Amino acid sequence: MEQLAFASATIVIGIFGCVAWFWGSNWLLDRALPPRGPHAGRNIGRAARVRPWLFLGPAVLILGVYLVWPVFLSIWLSLHDAAGQRFVGFDNWRWLIADGKFRESILNNLMWLLVVPAASTLFGLIAASLTDRLRWGDLAKSLIFMPMAISFIGASVIWKFIYDFRGEGQAQIGLLNAVVEGFGGNPQTWLTLTPWNNLMLMAVLIWIQTGFAMVILSAALRGIPEETIEAAVLDGASPLQIFFKIKVPQIWGTIAVVWTTITILVLKVFDIVLAMTNGQWGTQVLANLMFDWMFRGNDTGRASTVALVIMLLVTPIMIWNIRTARREGM
Amino acid sequence: MEGMAGTKSRLTWAVNLAALLLVVLWTIPTLGLLISSFRDRDQIAASGWWKAALPAEQNEIFRAPPPETAVPEGAAWVLDGNVFGEAGGSVAAFGLSAREPKAFAPGETATGRAGDTLTVESDGAFRITYPEAPEAGRGDRIFVTTTTPPRLTLENYETVIVAQGLGRAFLNTFTVTIPATVIPILIAAFAAYALAWMRFPGRALILAGIVGLLVVPLQMTLIPLLRLHNAIGIDKGYLGIWLAHTAFGLPMAVYLLRNYIAGLPREIIESARVDGATDFEIFRRIVLPLSFPALASFAIFQFLWVWNDLLVATVFLGNAPDQLVMTGVLRELLGSLGGEWEILAASAFVSISMPLLVFFGLQRYLVRGLLAGSVKGG
Structure with a gap:
């Protein structure tokens, strides 16, 4: 309870602080450069040059300290030893290239x-085009979209239950093994089954992200001009032809956006691997490897090096995004 | 024409079926865990959750009291009792050996090697008779197959909220989430206004920077920020995680809000300027109220993201009960009691209940925010 009071107080102080900053600095600016009197014209011009930075100040400061500066410090750390004290050149990078877990x-x-x-x-596209034709489409969309609201760790619990394995003589309570047994197969410990266990982990993320893809693609599909479809119908195109030859080509741009958004997410995937296998049985990924070296290895040099690799992998998408945004006149 | 109509209705059927299949596939994982969270440990282990509505069948071994406690009755010595003790249940079958645990139906009489007989009724009452006074020793084993009627319970939820500390973690999660949702909105709204409606040198650069920062991996920032927090004395605690979440949410917030605010009609803002309103007044009286939908979209995003986050909480908060958030508890439970599904299931549902409420209640805003954030550039 005490803690909630603390949190509420922080909200109040935070909001009050923000308002005080924006209001107060504006007030000061108007006092220092009054838009009246003998120098009104000059003052207004000067104030207009300062004011944007009052509005932007807090955001730029926080972004600078919390997101930009760490990139440079990480580069510095990756060239230093485990404690971040001694300069070691490219030793961490050499270690990285030789490390088996890193390659994995x-x-x-x-x-x-x-x-x-x-x-x-793919699933999102299928779900979008199916549900757009249904009377209960909104309900169907809601249900497919729902996993988006579930945390990765919650989703991991949900799916670990599906992959559950019970020894011989016991009833299989994991859905997957029950189905396998129902078809006469042998139950498996799915999460230790290299390399297929990777697919089992991927299924969790696919389950979460399909809803996202569906929502975006469904909006794009609805935005396709009716005339193009009507023309195709008149020409006798089958529903499948209309879908693949008329609709899909018109939403390539959106498909690319969905694809890259999920790609970025995948590069950072962490919780699912940590919770389900913790990188054992050949399922290690970069983000979890970094976490391992940071917490269990206590080696800031190696952990920063792994983090930089993730950063490098994201960079092309970052540049592409910036170029697209600028082209669209942002 | 008839042929056309035929194909059309067949197509409708196929679409309906395919959509239904997808929906079932996508909801069944959650449903399974939800149902399991209402079953007790024995039920979960005895049968799959899809059989929750059927009586559960279980094989058990019951050991009767020692033979010497049998009382003489007529020509024989008799031992009475109930395999369920005080609790109720029903017996589907019983047997004398591990090889044939289901050899007899309830009410039948099984005869042992020494001439002793065993009868188990379906309500669990059993009677063992010995033809001669039995020697002292261990009690006989009775193999019973019991069926327990389907039963749902809230006990798991009680257990996890009180004993597993999830109640406390719920509060902690709230403590993290609310300030981390509210504060970035305010900071971002001002910045977004400046980027949308003020002209100044460096604007294009800052915009490009924001788009770039949208995708910076958090992993990159963890070690430097932890060092920073230690250096300036924040250490691990709520202040640190609020600042971190504020920063991590800002690029998306500024991006979403700027796109929205830049799309507001130019005439309103220009005419207010002509009337002598300052930027601050325009922002507070016109832009902020008009941007409500975008603010709501972002608030929902940030709320879900902070509530569901594990990585940032693990790094910036301590491990003690007064700082452990629900995702952290779930992770510890998964690690320490991988097999106790009743606890895991109930815990998972306590932690995802809030996001699900927000999701179903405010889905419209969520969808709108997603579309604004992704269709352009994103």
Whole structure:
């Protein structure tokens, strides 16, 4: 309770502080450079040059300290030893390239990159085009979208239950093993079954992200001009032809956006691997490897090096995003 | 024409079925855990959750009291009792050996090697008779197959909220989430207004920077920020995590709000300027009220993201009960009691209840925010 009071007080102080800053600094500016009197014209011009920075100040400061500066410090740390004291040159990078777990992580991350965005986008596209034709489409959309609200760790609990394995003679309570047994197969400990266990982990993220892809793609599909479809119907195109030859080409841009958004998420995937296998049995990924070296290895040099690798992998998408945004006149 | 109509209705059927299949596939995982969270440990272990509505069948071994406690009755010595003790239940089958635990139906009489007989009724009452005065020793084993009627319970929820400390973690999560949702909105709204409606050198650069920062991996920032917090004395605690979440939410907040605010009609803002309103007044009287939908969208995003976050909480908060959030508790439970599904299931549902409420209640804003954030550039 005490803590909630503390939190409420922080909200009040935070909001009050923000308002005080924005209001107070504006007031001071108007006092220092009054838009009246003999120098009104000059003062207004000067105030207009300062004011944007009053509005932007807090945001730029926080972003600078919390997101920009860490990038540079990480580069510095990656060139230093475990405690961040002694300069070691490229030792961490050399270690990284030779490390077996790192190679495993990179390979797994690449597998994730191939499978998850593709599967999520595909399922999302299927779900969008199916539900748009239904009377109960909104309900169906809601239910497919729902996993988006569930935390990765909650989703991991949900799916670990599905993959649950019971020894011989016991009833299988995991859905997957029960189904396998129902078809006469042998129950498996899915999460230790290299390399298929990677697919089991990917399924969790696909399950979460399909709803996202569906919502975005469904909006794009609805935005397609009716005339193009009507023309195709008149020409006798089948529903499948209309879908693949008329609709899909018109939403390529949106598909690309969905794909890259999920790609970024995949590069940072962490909670699912940590919770389900903790990187054992050949399922390690970069983000969890970094976490391992940070917490269990206590080696800021190596952890920063792994983090930088993730950053490097994200960079092309970052540049592409900035270019797109600028082209669109942002 | 008839042929056309035929294909059309067949297509409708196919679409309906395919959509239904997808919906079932996507909801069944959650449903399974939800149902399991209302079953007790024995039920969960005895049968899959999809059989929750059926009576559960279980094989049990019951050990009768020692033979010497049998009382003489007529020509024989008799031992009476109930395999369920005080609790109720019903017996589907019983047997004398582990090899044939289901050899006899309730009410039948099984005869042992020494001529002793065993009868188990379906309500669990059993009677063992010995033809001669039995020697002292261990009690006989009775193999019973019991069926327990389907039963749902809230006990798991009680257990996790009180004993597993999830109640406390719920409060902690709230403590983290609310300030971390409110504060970035205010900071971002001012910045977004400046970026949308003020002209100044460096604007394009800052915009490009914000778009770039949208995708910076958090992993990058953890070690430097932890060092920073230690250096300036914040250490691990709520202040640190509020600042961190505020910063991590800002790029998205500024991006979303700027797009929205830049789309407000130019005439309103221009005419207010002509009337002599300052930027601060325009922002407070016109822009802020008009931007409510965008503010709501972002608030929902940030709320879900902070509530569901594990990584930032693990790094910036301590491990003690007064700072452990629900995702952290879940992770510890998964690690320490991987098999106790009744606890895990109930805990998971306590922690995802709030996001699900927000999701179903405010889905409209969520969808709108997603579309604004992703269709352009994102």
